[in-house]
Amino acid sequence: MTLSLNPRAEALAISGIRQFFNQLVDYPDAINLTIGQPDFPTPEAVKKAGMEAIAANKTSYSHNAGLIELRQEVAAFFGDTYGLSYNPQTEIIITNGASEGLDSLLRTMIEEGDEVIIPAPCYTGYVPLVELNGGKAILLDTSDTGLVPDPERLEAAITNKTKAVLFNFPSNPTGVSLNKEETDALVKVLKNHEVFIISDEIYSENVFEGQHFSFACYEEIKDRTFLVHGLSKSHSMTGWRMGFLLGPEEYMQHVLKVHQYNTVCASLPSQHAAIEALQNNRFVPNEMNDAYKTRRDYVYGKLVEMGFDVVKPTGAFYIFPSIEKFGLSSFDFATRLLKEGGVAAVPGSAFTKYGEGFLRISYAYAMPTLEQAMERMAEWLKTVQVTERG
Numbered sequence: 472m473t474l475s476l477n478p479r480a481e482a483l484a485i486s487g488i489r490q491f492f493n494q495l496v497d498y499p500d501a502i503n504l505t506i507g508q509p510d511f512p513t514p515e516a517v518k519k520a521g522m523e524a525i526a527a528n529k530t531s532y533s534h535n536a537g538l539i540e541l542r543q544e545v546a547a548f549f550g551d552t553y554g555l556s557y558n559p560q561t562e563i564i565i566t567n568g569a570s571e572g573l574d575s576l577l578r579t580m581i582e583e584g585d586e587v588i589i590p591a592p593c594y595t596g597y598v599p600l601v602e603l604n605g606g607k608a609i610l611l612d613t614s615d616t617g618l619v620p621d622p623e624r625l626e627a628a629i630t631n632k633t634k635a636v637l638f639n640f641p642s643n644p645t646g647v648s649l650n651k652e653e654t655d656a657l658v659k660v661l662k663n664h665e666v667f668i669i670s671d672e673i674y675s676e677n678v679f680e681g682q683h684f685s686f687a688c689y690e691e692i693k694d695r696t697f698l699v700h701g702l703s704k705s706h707s708m709t710g711w712r713m714g715f716l717l718g719p720e721e722y723m724q725h726v727l728k729v730h731q732y733n734t735v736c737a738s739l740p741s742q743h744a745a746i747e748a749l750q751n752n753r754f755v756p757n758e759m760n761d762a763y764k765t766r767r768d769y770v771y772g773k774l775v776e777m778g779f780d781v782v783k784p785t786g787a788f789y790i791f792p793s794i795e796k797f798g799l800s801s802f803d804f805a806t807r808l809l810k811e812g813g814v815a816a817v818p819g820s821a822f823t824k825y826g827e828g829f830l831r832i833s834y835a836y837a838m839p840t841l842e843q844a845m846e847r848m849a850e851w852l853k854t855v856q857v858t859e860r861g
């Protein structure tokens with residue numbers, strides 16, 4: 472007997488990433504540059520705060536929106552860092568990672584047939600969440616505009632079905648962040664349309680050149696802008712599942728109900744660890760950024776030397792070279808690089824069709840690993856140039 476499931480769940484595509492990762496086990500000697508998490512441990516003091524919370528039996532449920540002490544810390548952090556003002560009582564929810572924040576928000580927001588515009592290539596989690604809710608993801612191609620969304624294209628993509636525009640800068644997979652002019656230009660379009668703005672700024676603390684500009688800083692759109700955030704990347708806490716969702720009270724009261732029925736609250740020991748991260752360890756991402764910048768410079772330099780066209784990233788820890796001129800699909804390029812060259816990187820096609828023709832390399836790895844990987848890649852590429860370029 473085969474029972475039927477939600478067709479939307481059945482229709483979700485298995486990510487291209489998975490298909491590629493399945494091959495990795497067969498090449499144990501390959502250097503793996505696929506991972507999307509910092510290679511630093513969670514800071515000692517933060518770990519200690521989590522352990523102390525457990526020892527003191529702080530292992531119960533918390534308020535659905537999270538500990539008020541943590542929400543106050545989150546409000547203070549966004550106030551101090553970006554001059555933003557959020558009411559910790561009504562405008563902040565502590566979520567199980569940024570992922571749950573995004574999920575609860577989209578489930579609160581999307582109705583059947585709603586369109587959500589997403590600049591792409593984009594993070595693998597977005598399109599499935601939109602589709603699972605009966606929405607339609609409208610991808611805004613950035614592959615030919617320097618991986619930065621073009622305001623005119625955005626204007627043209629907005630229809631009367633558009634419910635939201637979902638940004639992620641600094642971006643996974645590209646490492647590109649937006650400067651003030653670029654953000655201004657997008658806001659200029661957005662302010663004339665009645666749409667929500669969702670900004671996943673989980674990498675905002677990992678900008679190591681220039682400054683991060685938050686969409687929430689624009690008064691014209693703040694009353695319909697949501698920030699998706701958390702400590703996974705800034706404090707290397709992916710396994711602690713600490714996310715923050717910030718937005719206008721009018722809407723957040725409804726998101727809170729969805730969050731509550733979904734998950735009750737975020738993990739309490741992790742919330743105590745998060746308080747320590749925000750109270751005494753705000754400097755941590757700066758230390759990581761020093762390392763990321765050195766690595767970025769190295770990997771970027773090597774890729775250019777090898778002949779890749781590549782946008783120099785300014786945030787996160789990814790670089791996204793074009794592989795178009797090598798005449799292979801990104802899946803075939805990555806597969807051959809793995810099998811013949813001994814280096815694993817993610818095919819761009821894992822990040823929607825607009826990622827085709829690119830490769831995502833993570834540099835959340837120590838310099839000796841990156842050096843060896845770049846050496847291997849350069850060697851292997853010589854064989855590709857001969858066969859494919861003709």
Ligand SMILES: Cc1ncc(COP(=O)(O)O)c(C=O)c1O
Pocket residue numbers: 507567568569570571594639642643671673701702703709712713714
């Ligand atoms: C852009 C982006 N958003 C959200 C997430 C998920 O974050 P979390 O682990 O806090 O759920 C990731 C993780 O890689 C990401 O890259």
